[in-house]
Amino acid sequence: MYARFLGGLRAFLRHTITPAEARAAVARRLAEREATLLHVAERGFFGAPRSPYRELFRIAGCELSDFRQLVRDRGIEGALRSLREAGVYFSFEEFKGRQPVVRNGREIAIEPADFDNPWLSHYYHRTTSGTTGLGTRVSTDLDHLALEAEHRLLCFEAHGVAEAPYALWRPPLPAGSGINSVLRGARANRPPVKWFTPFVPEEFRPPLRHRLANGMIIAAGRALGAALPWPEPVPLDQAIRIARWMADARDARGQALLNTTVSGGLRVGLAARDAGVDLTGKVFMVAGEPASPAKVRGIRASGATHFTDYGMAEGGRLGIGCVNALDENDVHLLTDAYAVITWPREVPLAGATLESYHITHLHPTASKLLLNVEFDDYGIVEERLCGCPLESLGLRFHLRGIRSFGKLTGEGVTLVGSEMVHILEEVLPARFGGSALDYQLLEEEDEVGLTRLTLLVAPHLDIGDEAALVAEMHAALARESLAADVARAFWAQAGTFRVRREPPRAGSRGKQMSIHSARRRPG
Numbered sequence: 033m034y035a036r037f038l039g040g041l042r043a044f045l046r047h048t049i050t051p052a053e054a055r056a057a058v059a060r061r062l063a064e065r066e067a068t069l070l071h072v073a074e075r076g077f078f079g080a081p082r083s084p085y086r087e088l089f090r091i092a093g094c095e096l097s098d099f100r101q102l103v104r105d106r107g108i109e110g111a112l113r114s115l116r117e118a119g120v121y122f123s124f125e126e127f128k129g130r131q132p133v134v135r136n137g138r139e140i141a142i143e144p145a146d147f148d149n150p151w152l153s154h155y156y157h158r159t160t161s162g163t164t165g166l167g168t169r170v171s172t173d174l175d176h177l178a179l180e181a182e183h184r185l186l187c188f189e190a191h192g193v194a195e196a197p198y199a200l201w202r203p204p205l206p207a208g209s210g211i212n213s214v215l216r217g218a219r220a221n222r223p224p225v226k227w228f229t230p231f232v233p234e235e236f237r238p239p240l241r242h243r244l245a246n247g248m249i250i251a252a253g254r255a256l257g258a259a260l261p262w263p264e265p266v267p268l269d270q271a272i273r274i275a276r277w278m279a280d281a282r283d284a285r286g287q288a289l290l291n292t293t294v295s296g297g298l299r300v301g302l303a304a305r306d307a308g309v310d311l312t313g314k315v316f317m318v319a320g321e322p323a324s325p326a327k328v329r330g331i332r333a334s335g336a337t338h339f340t341d342y343g344m345a346e347g348g349r350l351g352i353g354c355v356n357a358l359d360e361n362d363v364h365l366l367t368d369a370y371a372v373i374t375w376p377r378e379v380p381l382a383g384a385t386l387e388s389y390h391i392t393h394l395h396p397t398a399s400k401l402l403l404n405v406e407f408d409d410y411g412i413v414e415e416r417l418c419g420c421p422l423e424s425l426g427l428r429f430h431l432r433g434i435r436s437f438g439k440l441t442g443e444g445v446t447l448v449g450s451e452m453v454h455i456l457e458e459v460l461p462a463r464f465g466g467s468a469l470d471y472q473l474l475e476e477e478d479e480v481g482l483t484r485l486t487l488l489v490a491p492h493l494d495i496g497d498e499a500a501l502v503a504e505m506h507a508a509l510a511r512e513s514l515a516a517d518v519a520r521a522f523w524a525q526a527g528t529f530r531v532r533r534e535p536p537r538a539g540s541r542g543k544q545m546s547i548h549s550a551r552r553r554p555g
């Protein structure tokens with residue numbers, strides 16, 4: 033597998049792209065949008081024996097010829113809405129294989145691997161930041177990274193930072209965000225000059241195969257002549273070191289760009305403000321969790337500006353930050369490669385109806401083949417003329433007001449709610465007494481905007497030491513899966529969990545849920 037990957041890496045790094053080439057590629061894909069989806073549908077949905085979509089289409093009474101007609105008559109988005117209405121979609125829990133897929137009273141047997149793209153050629157495996165013990169793996173194809181490199185180059189150019197000294201504060205494999213950003217930068221002939229990693233060996237040591245893969249990609253890239261940086265550990269509580277790098281780079285070159293999580297950006301901003309380091313003229317590119325108003329205020333308090341992009345491990349990088357953003361996560365939907373529709377969805381955790389994003393991959397390079405798949409994110413999709421350079425590429429649709437339901441987000445790592453429910457409802461009562469009704473997790477922001485996961489524990493329970501409770505949460509996460517252990521490593525370092533002796537709260541319908549979301553609707 034790695035030999036194949038390295039063979040592809042040589043071609044990937046040799047053919048670096050210019051902004052003009054990236055613009056032309058986006059224009060070409062936009063022009064071929066419907067034809068590409070029809071090709072994917074023919075070979076990947078209708079023609080692939082293991083495709084989970086085949087059965088959905090069959091139950092909906094939609095054959096390939098109907099699908100073609102639908103796309104011709106109603107356009108891609110109109111067709112996707114009609115299909116959603118006919119039951120052609122997957123919820124996130126179904127996609128992950130954690131909930132049976134039942135349509136029209138019939139159950140469809142699927143495995144998470146059935147969504148894998150059969151056309152991938154040069155890839156390596158990473159874990160998503162929030163997967164389960166089922167061991168979902170995501171492969172990243174170099175062709176897909178090449179497409180993402182075009183998007184990112186155009187985004188950097190629109191924000192005027194294409195030439196800025198560029199650093200990452202992102203973890204190495206098994207998390208994909210760091211190595212992917214290094215390779216996307218190299219493809220555009222602008223690899224990051226620094227790669228800071230928040231993983232410190234005392235907190236988390238990735239499994240050997242991931243350390244080897246990460247090291248091999250960097251070493252191979254360097255041997256091929258690309259100036260790829262080795263990761264340097266900088267733990268979360270030493271954010272001031274990142275702020276100082278940014279200040280020095282700005283003084284030397286007039287600008288500096290840091291790619292990190294929203295929480296990472298906030299940490300650097302707060303550390304700079306506390307130490308009196310002025311970050312005026314510096315720019316953060318943040319992603320990994322929805323940027324909230326409080327977090328953005330904290331980032332901007334340092335004098336820096338920020339823009340965002342939006343995506344998820346299996347869903348791809350769907351959006352790049354608008355230069356004239358209307359809110360803190362207003363992005364241009366990359367309609368050359370993706371389609372997103374919204375559909376009303378009742379959310380048990382919030383007891384509300386939300387406009388859930390349904391994601392479709394138009395391009396056959398993504399790691400998964402997706403058609404109307406929910407990722408438990410919701411928000412607005414709108415066509416808007418913003419007047420920024422990204423609009424002139426033909427990217428007229430925006431996603432904004434983006435929030436997650438059913439996922440816990442903090443420090444740029446996400447954990448699916450159902451994994452945490454197991455810990456809250458079974459692990460903690462078994463160890464500390466009480467029942468599932470006595471524990472609840474509340475996601476909220478503290479006074480400076482950092483995300484905290486507050487464990488509400490019924491006051492009548494005698495749990496003894498609160499620190500032991502937090503230690504048990506950490507230990508239980510480490511047991512769940514590698515991805516949950518990555519989340520634990522961040523949350524332990526950041527002190528994300530705290531305990532409050534308070535009765536768990538009822539939802540808006542009087543029903544108590546293990547995880548209570550304090551998040552509001554967008555708007």
Ligand SMILES: [Zn+2]
Nearest residue numbers: 354355418420
């Ligand atoms: Zn714009």
